[in-house]
Amino acid sequence: MDRPRFIAIEGIDGAGKRTQIDLLADWLGRAGIAFARMSFPRYESFFGRLVARFLNGEFGPLEKVDAHFSALLYAGDRLEAKAEIDDVLRRQRRTLITDRYIASNLAHQTARVPAEQRSKFLEWLSELEYKVYQLPMEDLVIYLRVPATVAQKQIAQKGARDYTARSHDLQEADLRHLEEAARIYDLLAGESNWVTVECFDTAVGKMRSQEAIHLDVVAALEKAGVAHPGSRAAKL
Numbered sequence: 001m002d003r004p005r006f007i008a009i010e011g012i013d014g015a016g017k018r019t020q021i022d023l024l025a026d027w028l029g030r031a032g033i034a035f036a037r038m039s040f041p042r043y044e045s046f047f048g049r050l051v052a053r054f055l056n057g058e059f060g061p062l063e064k065v066d067a068h069f070s071a072l073l074y075a076g077d078r079l080e081a082k083a084e085i086d087d088v089l090r091r092q093r094r095t096l097i098t099d100r101y102i103a104s105n106l107a108h109q110t111a112r113v114p115a116e117q118r119s120k121f122l123e124w125l126s127e128l129e130y131k132v133y134q135l136p137m138e139d140l141v142i143y144l145r146v147p148a149t150v151a152q153k154q155i156a157q158k159g160a161r162d163y164t165a166r167s168h169d170l171q172e173a174d175l176r177h178l179e180e181a182a183r184i185y186d187l188l189a190g191e192s193n194w195v196t197v198e199c200f201d202t203a204v205g206k207m208r209s210q211e212a213i214h215l216d217v218v219a220a221l222e223k224a225g226v227a228h229p230g231s232r233a234a235k236l
Helices: 017-030 046-053 067-091 102-110 115-133 148-157 175-188 210-223
Strands: 004-009 035-040 095-099 142-144 194-199
Touching: 004 017, 004 102, 004 115, 017 035, 017 095, 017 142, 017 210, 035 067, 046 067, 067 095, 067 102, 067 115, 102 115, 102 175, 115 142, 142 210, 194 210
Parallel strands: 004 095, 004 142, 035 095, 142 194
Antiparallel strands: none
């Protein structure tokens, strides 16, 4: 690999991002690739604490909170992390993998905007994160695609989380919101640096195995030049 790569794992809530990042971290380690991992939002940050309050309903029900406001909270959390991101990629020269990044904000907050305003909102939010805040662009976005109804059921199986005492936070509890966010993700997935991994097997009506999904993720990384198919990790 000639330079460190920035890889974001994306998908609606319940898509299995954390599991795939754990598997990917193990694979990168066996391949001898120096890497770091981050997860967004970071609920311990200044803006991350506000995100937690939003997701717990402290600012009102989902339909009453302006999408610009919530988008600014998520973007602010990433701005706080910018120095750390730059340090990993530029000074340490390590590959960075993240559990969510800018696309998550684009998908979830645009999903809350009326259809006729979505194109304009996407442009505004992309400009905020990539141009105004000058956050680095992802080299590769791996989109774990899961039907919203399946994802919501998987959310219920999660253990306790630090930022909420609820089984489903404000966005997770709203199936219509998850469906709309999935539609925005599908739209974003047309970008050249995106790879879609289908996680649900429609032929048998159930999720594919974690291992099968992981192999597709690895194939995407190898195609992007993060590691070669003949690497030590690929053989294990």
